[in-house]
Amino acid sequence: MVDVRRMQVLRAVVECGSVSGAAARLGYTPSAVSQQIAVLEKEAGAELLERVGRGVRPTAAGLLLTDYAEVIGRQVAEAEAALADLLAGRTGRVAVRYFATAGAGLIAPAVARFRAGHPGVRVDLKLADSDPLSDVREGRADLALVVGAVEGAHDGVRLRHLLDDPYLVVLPAGHRLAEAARVRLAELAGEPWVGSEWPGPCLDAQMAACEAAGFRPGFVVESEDYVTAQGFVAAGLGVGLIPRLGLGSRHPGVVVREVVEPEPVRSIYVAVRETAPPQPSLEAFVGALRDVVGGA
Template sequence: MLDVHRLIVLRSVVETGSIQSAASHLGYTPSAISQHVASLQRETGTVLVERHGRGIRPTEAGRLLAGHAREIQGKIADAETALADLRAGKAGRLTVRYFATAGAVLLPRVVGRFGRLFPDVRLELRLSKGLPDGTRDPADAEIMVLRDDRVPPGLRAIPLLDDPYLAVLPAGHPLAGAESVELGRLAREPWVDNEWPSSLCRDTIIEACGAAGFSPDFVVEGHDYATAVAFVAAGLGVTLVPRLALETVPSHGVVRLPVTRPTPTRSVFAVVKEAGHGHPALTAFLDLLREAIDDVHPSSSAGRNG
């Protein structure tokens, strides 16, 4: 493999026309320049420069390698510029995974402003498939619901939002006119399910009901918020829905009430790579995400920076 440094020395000799001039330009002694050229000739087994009068001139092989050295230096300069731009957040790609509610409510408020701040950064949005477990490359940021901030090594969980659940009741329900509802008062109601059985969000509902002294009697399986609220509007039961999710669900035929004693709440985090934490584009994205959260629900922000 050819030594890149020696190629650069050869290029200087060829373009300046002399050992002395190359030494002056590169800050070497003429002897060191001659040694580099001699070593490169031994590596290639080819004469690269030859004496011409009182000076030297490159051979055809010397001119060929000097041309490639010029291209190599250009590529190195391009790489250094690209790396500097990447560090400054001026270029590259930012991959963000998200859960459905965050995608529907928060990200549309972020992507346009982010694009204006970082026009050369390609923002890739992907639906999340759960916490990274080592079987796939983690995204630069994953917006997800977690129980706490414990994540696999190499990742950091940044709190974004404490999202309380609201009770969704049929408009004609006896409690519809209340300002809030204690969770225990819904113990004898038929319930409409709105989460997959294995989800943390469903666990939050079940555990809150358990703390209030009952297990919800699910008479309808909805497994998404819009369907569940439609069933509630039809009078089939009651349900709990995170406040953020209710931004995407029609409210016709239902009322929404704050829940107390206890107040079920899910915690939303941005999980980022430790190595990428502090990158300008990622930092700006998270700042815009917090602003979007404040725009939607000012009091729900987790209020902590990572």
């Protein structure tokens, strides 16, 4: 098998027309170049150069290997350039998992910001399934947005706090608290409640805040959907809590107010693989998310 590095030495000799010229170009001694050519001829099983006056010219075998050396050299240069672009974050791919209510308010503007600075990087977006951390841990995703975790390392995944998304109270338009600037959470203790969350960290955040206010909400209907929950509230069936990111278009029959004492919040984290090597494009996407949060 011929050595590709020695093929590049042969190429230099052929292009320069002499061993001494190739040695000067490569920074070798003429004897070192001659030794490389001799070894390459043994590997190829054929003479590669013939003397012509004070110089040399390639044999048919030498010309063949020189042509391939040129192709290989060009491919290596292209590979090095492509690798440099990848390592600098100018190309590549970032696979992102997100939950539904983060799509419009966080992911969409972050992708727009990211693409403006990294047009050569592809962003693969997918709505998260029940366990986005597994996708990150097992390499199917580079980043995931998750709710209700704790910052730090978690079985191969590192979580970074992104923002706290406050819950707002949604009231029927004619409700007794509709004119208040803010609503104390304890004021909702005796109200019928419209559920808006699936069991999990988002509902846990609501329940923890209510318990801190001294009561447990009495749910009269479970919608598990923010739009539908607004409809039930507008119909007068009860009051509900909806996170700011999930509010979307407000139903004309409801009033939305801030909640205090305490303020219910759900914490949103960025999850990345703990053992992943540095990836500039990934860090740039996290930076875009933080820019969106900071500019909100």
